[in-house]
Amino acid sequence: MSRVVHYLNQFFAGFGGENAASTPPGLKPGAVGPGKKLQELLGAEHEVVATVYCGDDLAAVSPDALATVLELVAQQRPDLLVAGPASTSGRYGVACARVAAGAVRAGIAAIASMHPENPGLDDAGPAPVIASGASVREMGASLERLAAAARKRLAGEPLREADGRIGKTPRKNVLVDRNAASRAVDLLLARLAGRDAPAEVPVPKFDHVTPAPPIADPSQATIALVTESGLVPVGNPDRLESARATRWLRYSIADKGTAPAGEYASVHGGYSTVWANQDPNRLLPLDVARELEREGAIGALHGEYLVTTGNGTTVPNARRFGVEWAAELRRAGISAAILTAT
C-alpha cells in the first residue's frame, strides 16, 4: 500500500477562515475534510496517512513555516504528497505550489491542484499542477481529476495535458542521435515544403509591463536608486553572482555623497566593467541624485540602494526580484525609483 500525505490550509483542515489564517503548521493523522473524499477516490491500495496543514498567511510568506510543513511531510516518508485543491484562492494556491515544489526538490513526488488562473501556478517549479474548478462548489469534480492524477503518479506514469496538467512542464537536457545543425536543416526544409514539422523550442509569451504614470511632484517624493548593474562594495562581501543571479542585496548610502572608484565595483559578467569601475556613479547615479536633493528638485534620496546582476537571470527570478523590490520600497514609503540598467 502506498502512503499519501495531503496538504490543506487552515480552513479545509477545520480551524476556521480568515480569523485562523495564522494557524501554525501542524499534522493530523489520516484524511481530513476534502481528504476524506480524496481517500475514497484513491481506493484501498493507497492510504492518506496524514494531513499536514498551515494557515494561509504563514504558508504563503514565511520560509520558516514552509520549512516546517516540508519537515512534517518528510517525517511521514510518503510516496506522494497531494496539495489542494486551492481553486482560485491566491494565498492557498501559492502555499500548495510552494509545498509541492519543495517536496519535489527534496525528492518526494508531489502534485498540487488549483485553478489555471490561480497566481500560485508559477510557483510550482518542477511539481506538476492539476487543474481544479474555480470554486468549492466544483470540489467533487476537482478531487476526481486530482485522485486520477495521483493514482497515475503513484504508478510512475507521467502527467500530461490530458490528465488536466496545467502550467510548465520541466524541460530537461537530452542527447539525441543527430547534431543541432542537421536537425536545423531538416526543420527548415520541412517548413519550406509546407509541412508542419515541430520546433524544438516553445516561443515564450512575455508579460508587457505598463510603466507607472509620472509622479505629480518630485520635490515632495522620496526617490530610491536601484540597479541590475552588479555594483557592490569592493571585494563583493556578500558574494553577489556575476551571472544567473538568484538574489539581490541592499547597501546603505545614507552617509554618502557620491559612489567613488575604489569603494564600489561591478561584478557583472555581461559587459566590460572597466569604465564603470573608474566612475561607479555611472552605474549608481549617486552624485547627480545628491545634487538634485540639494537643489530641492527631489524631496529626499532613500538611504539604501538595491542591487542585483541582470545577466542571464531567469524570468521567474527577475519577476521575484521585482515583486520584492516593489514591496520593499512601498514599505519604506518610497514613491519613485530610478532603475539603472546595463
Next chain:
Amino acid sequence: MEGTVLKLVQHRVAAVAIGSATRYQAGRLTVAEADARRALAAPALASTRVSWVSPGDSARIVKVLDVVQPRSKGQGGRGIFPGMLGPATPQGRGDTHVLDGVAVIAAGYLPRAQEAVIDMSGPGAALSPFGATHNLVVEFTPADGASWEAVDTAVRIGVLRLAALLAESALEAPPDQVETLRGAPYPKASTLPRIGAITNLQTQGTFKDVFVHGRSFGPAPPTLFDPNELHDGAVVSGQFGHPALKNPTYMHQTHPVLAELRRRDGHDLEFAGLILAPEPVEAEQKARVAEQAAELCVAAGFGGVVITKEGGGNADADISLKIDALADRGIGAVGLFAEMAGAEGTAPSLVVPPERGTALISTGNYDEVVRLPAVARALGGPTVDVAGVAATAALEVPTAVLYCSLSPLGAGRLTCREVA
C-alpha cells in the same frame, strides 16, 4: 562562371606525445617542447607550457580560451589564418592540410573571460566536442608589465602559429581522405530549395570579439563571404564570454552548419552561400544589421536560411530580428538557440523570441546543473572560479560552464525536451 576549389587533405591523428622532434608519422603526432615554445614566444608572455590530454584521461582543462584545429597550406603556413599570421589576402583555394582529431587549446586567466571547463572523461566529456579530441593545452605566464590586451593578442597569435606548425608536419604524409569543396559563387543550378547560412559573430569589444582577416568584425556590415575561406582560418575567435555558447576558431574552421549544407547539396537542397554578420550591443544596431542581412539574402538568392548566434541572452535578438526581417521578405529561416530555462527547466526558454517565425532548434538548457566527478589532473589554472574550488575537485555547475556544450553553430547532440 566557374568558382574556385579548395582541397582539404585530411590526416587522422590516433596517438599523441611530447618528444624530441615535431613530426607526424602513421597517425602519431609528436610535439617538441622547444618548437612549441618558439611558436608561442612573444614579448607579452614570460613563459609558456604545452601538455597533451586525450579522451578518457582523468583530466580537466579550466579557463579555456580559444581552440584551434591544426591546419597548413604549406611550409610557413602559406596563407593559413590570413590577416593573423600573414597578409590579409583572401584564401579558400588550393590545398589545405588538416590534422583531424587534434585541437590546440589556450587555457589561462584573462579578464572578462568566463570560467570554461572541458572534462576528458565522465559525463562532462560527452557534452563538449573537445572531450573527444587529443588536446595540446597551451598554458602561459604573462610578462611583467604586459597589458592584458597584449597578452590576449600574444596567446591568440601564438596558438595559431603552433597549430599551423603542427599541421606542417603532415605536408608530406599520405592523406587519409581528400575532400574537394566548391567555393563561391553559388549560382542557381537546380530546382532544389536554395539554403544559405547567416553566421552571427559576437563582436562586443576586447575579450569579446571575433576577427575576420585579422580585424574585429564589429564595424562591418553583414557580408557575403566565401565559405571556403573559413576552412583557411579567415575567422578567428577572441571571444571569451559564455563558454557553453562560444564559437571558438575550431568551430569556424569546421562550421557544422556549412558542413551539413554541403553534405546535402544536390540531394535535398542547393547550398547557396554564407553571410557573416556582426552582433552589436545596441538594440538599434541589431535591428539595422538584421535588415541589412535580410537584404543580402534576397540579393544572394537564398530561399531559406539557417541562422546561428554566439553568446547569451542579448544574442537571441540577433537571430530573432533576422527571422522576422526575412519573414517580411517571404524567406523562411530556422534559428539555433540555447535555452535559458532555469535550473529546473520551467522558465521561458528565450530572452527575445521572434514575432514572425517559430522554426527554433534547441541546443540544450544553459541552466541545467551537471555533476562532474573529481579528476586526477587539471590544466589551465589552480581553481574553477565559478565554483570556488580546486580545479581537480568534483563539480556541480550549470551546463553553461562546459565549453561548447550548447554549441550555437550546431556541433552538439544536446537538446531539450519536456519530461512530464
